[in-house]
């Protein structure tokens with residue numbers, strides 16, 4: 569920390585608002601107050617109501633204006649001005665100033681507008697000394713403006729998924745694209761009707777090549793209603809999730825038979841070792857996994873069945889190959905009498921076409937970069953807190969990314985001192 573004596577003093581700061589002349593400055597507990605008066609004559613030429621030109625001073629007034637922080641000091645401005653009165657009709661008015669917008673400076677309003685898409689409203693309100701409803705109003709104004717411009721365009725690959733927000737599921741529509749995947753729309757529920765309404769509203773429906781989704785019947789029904797015969801793919805990610813659930817059932821069952829609490833806990837803490845893709849484990853993790861499989865031989869077979877199932881996704885190069893690998897896998901499950909995998913087999917039966925459609929297409933776009941976007945949303949939602957309405961959440965998620973990020977600081981943007 570620098571010593572206060574080295575800090576720039578209040579008197580050295582320039583307010584940077586040429587319309588006003590600073591006539592007094594005060595500091596209170598780190599907050600700055602600037603008292604200013606208009607530089608020029610701000611008396612209106614004519615009455616706004618009747619057009620008459622005999623305008624007189626009605627009374628002196630102080631406008632209390634919030635402004636951006638200066639070096640972490642909160643700033644208030646008192647504008648010493650006048651209310652004017654029309655001698656003819658009696659209307660009174662306060663002059664307007666370029667730099668002000670209501671009870672704040674325009675530059676503060678712009679800042680709140682930007683930050684409200686990233687930040688919690690009450691945090692912003694507190695930071696700038698305005699009310700939370702004021703921040704919400706500024707946000708809503710901007711959200712409406714974005715909404716008017718926003719063209720929801722059909723991507724080549726549409727992802728439909730869901731996110732659990734505030735004890736309800738919202739539908740999430742994603743432009744599935746390895747390079748630039750993004751959430752393009754949210755629906756208030758994951759019902760067929762909500763999804764259909766959005767699908768119908770999308771521009772350039774002819775772009776659509778296929779849809780990748782979670783196993784949720786209303787999504788499928790909605791897509792086929794609007795696009796009969798459309799190819800639907802169940803994302804690999806969702807099938808693997810079902811597979812992991814089966815393995816978890818087994819771990820829990822085995823855990824129950826273990827007496828020592830410590831061992832049970834250690835198994836639980838290490839469950840990701842069994843769930844993860846083996847090639848993603850570090851050497852130390854692989855070793856730990858081997859120990860577990862040695863100490864608990866009852867995990868060995870389920871673990872190997874899990875890996876064998878994953879191999880279908882890793883290695884099958886056609887629908888036929890995937891189907892035959894799957895048939896072999898089912899036989900292995902049957903031979904091992906591994907009943908814990910039955911829910912997965914049922915799932916594959918129910919979504920047979922859509923799950924194997926995955927193997928019809930090549931490339932990264934059949935699976936979702938969307939997982940990441942979804943996780944980001946959930947994180948954002950955690951941060952922004954509860955109590956926001958659906959339209960606010962939607963606007964934050966869809967339009968938040970339109971706010972330009974701050975440029976990275978880079979030394980190479982500066983002239984380097986010469987070497988000699």
Ligand SMILES: [Zn+2]
Pocket residue numbers: 615616617618619620654655656657658659
């Ligand atoms: Zn008048």
